[in-house]
Amino acid sequence: MKTILLMLFCLPAICFGQIKAIHFNAEWNSDNDVEWFEKLSDVEREEMDIAHDDCQKKYKIAVVPTILILKDGEEVARFQADLSFKMLATRKEIQNKIDELILSDF
Secondary structure (H helix, E strand, O other), X not given: OHHHHHHHHHHHHHHOOOEEEEEEEOHHHXXXXXXXXXXXXXXXXXXXXXXXXXXXXOOOOOOOOEEEEEEOOEEXXXXXXXXXXXXXXXXXXXXXXXXXXXXXXX
């Protein structure tokens, strides 16, 4: 029964749209790393360091940490740090956005 429920819950991400979360930060800001990022579920996760990857300009990252949610390669949500470089959004807020995107494909 658990397997069937898991398959039904994951089916939209597989059949409809690819959802990806990207966590941007910098080595100098590691004290403000988003520790719970790896715990986000039902989403492909990637971490990028703006100092080493050519991503700051491409994704228009103005402050770190920043978490972008992409669906089929297009940005659908952006969560940014405040002026003290601390993430404002909670894990629950971001997971809710991911879940909303999955359910919107039904």
